[in-house]
Amino acid sequence: MAFSIKNKIQFGTLFLLLLLVLSGGVSIYYQLSLTNASKNILRDNYESLEYGHAMQRQLDSIPGFLQMAIPRFEELLRAQESNITENGEAEATKNIRSAFTTLKNHPGDTASYRALRSDIDQILQLNMQAIERKNEHSQKDAETAYTIIILVTSISLLIALTFAFNFPSVVVTPIQKLTDAIKEISAKNYRHRVHLEQKDEFGQLADAFNTMTERLEAFENSNLNKLIFEKARAEAVINSLKDASIGIDRNHTLLFANAQALQLLGMKAEETIGKPVSALTEKNDLLKFLLENDSSSPFKIVVEGKENYYTKETVDVQQGDAMSRVIVLKNITSFKEMDVAKTNFIATVSHELKTPLASSDFSLKLLEDTRVGNLSEEQKGLVGQLRNDNQRMLRILSELLNLSQVEAGRLQLDIHSVNPYPVIETSLKAVAGTAREKNISIESHIAEQLPEVKADADKAGWVLNNFFTNAIKFSNPGTTVYLDVQRTNDTVQFSVTDHGAGIEEQYLGRIFERYFQVPGRTDAKGSGIGLAICKEFIEAMGGSVSVSSQPGKGSTFSFRIPVSV
Structure with a gap:
């Protein structure tokens, strides 16, 4: 009984x-x-x-x-x-x-x-x-x-x-046996069973528990087969990717690395998959660089004795309160080679075109000279138009040459302590004539006793001229362009403000990109590389550029240069 x-x-x-x-x-x-x-x-x-x-x-x-x-x-x-x-x-x-x-x-x-x-x-x-x-x-x-x-x-x-x-x-x-069994189940050991000989309520509970674990084990095996299949399919997809891909889970364990990534790391799958990242970075400098460097700039990796260029893209995947990460390396070597070829081509073409343009500019000057002969008003207008187009072409070629130097890494800067006042004065004189032609006045607010800055005077002046030229170009006749120069902490800030159409907020983040022009602008034409060159020049001096704008009210372009110590 x-x-x-x-x-x-x-x-x-x-x-x-x-x-x-x-x-x-x-x-x-x-x-x-x-x-x-x-x-x-x-x-x-x-x-x-x-x-x-x-x-x-x-x-x-x-x-x-x-x-x-x-x-x-x-x-x-x-x-x-x-x-x-x-x-x-x-x-x-x-x-x-x-x-x-x-x-x-x-x-x-x-x-x-x-x-x-x-x-x-x-x-x-x-x-x-x-x-x-x-x-x-x-x-x-x-x-x-x-x-x-x-x-x-x-x-x-x-x-x-x-x-x-x-x-x-x-x-x-x-109760103790059932408690231990529940702990095993919580640890996902669904093969554990409770063996009780008694036929009382505990025996009935043990039988029910064993039935539950059998079903859980069957369900787990079913899910496991699905997971194995999905894992195999995911691995096949990952390995089929042309881009090197590395996955790191929320516990900072290397989850996966496809064949391309393993080739770049110079490691085998069994040496990396499932291993703590901290242990792997001690032996692999490239993996350490990929995890610690947040820059999106291209970098070089030597593969089989050949230089290859890559960009890194990091995708964060939210998992509860933790974050997993996928790192994708895109091989841009072909683009880099094309970019070098393009730069060389631009430099060559610019140099070759500059000579005949300079010659035609000289010829136009001779035509305007009365000693050669008098021109009719209509002829003078045509010659003036040709000179303007010629000057515009020369300016574009100059910008292209500067850009090619930047892209090729051959930019030569003469950085030393520079007094900012002569730079400001030269720029104001250079744009005074252009401003008068468009009936635009220039107002300057320059702080007294500005410190010397660490810069290339010619390049800094070129950037300030570019800011002035753009401000005059996009300002309405009869308005004023403002220059403000002040010291801010350890830098001197140069700001040029116009009262033109302004720039929509969605375009502010791209305004310093190469060849970018605000869509819908018909009031002035340009190459779209001047501001990109300005950014390269100022950052090469250790400074920074910025822009603020309100549509319909105008824009303010600024650059900051470190104070000379």
């Missing part, structure tokens, strides 16, 4: 209660036995002693008070006759009755008096002996009772302690 947990607990409680009742029952039994023995002694023997002593006192009174002592003696004798408890006590009482009868009939009979006293003494002696005997027997019974009570109590206590230490395991052991 299978007991439930409830029945086991009830049985255990009743068992302990029975032990308590047994121990208490034995104690009560022997206590009652001793009490009854004491009562019997008091009732039997002590009453006989009391009757005997009273009869002795009455016997002593008989000679002098015969009429008063005899009735009392008679009463005591009857009480004694009804309380005979010991062997020989009946015969002695009968002798007392015989001697008392003789004494009543013959009050002066001395022999009857002595016989009566002797018989009373015999009764007293019999009861005293009985009391001593019963007292000894009671003491033995008490000792026996004490021994039995101690024995029963000890056995009960031993059984209770054994039960108290062993019975909880009936409940605790299954």
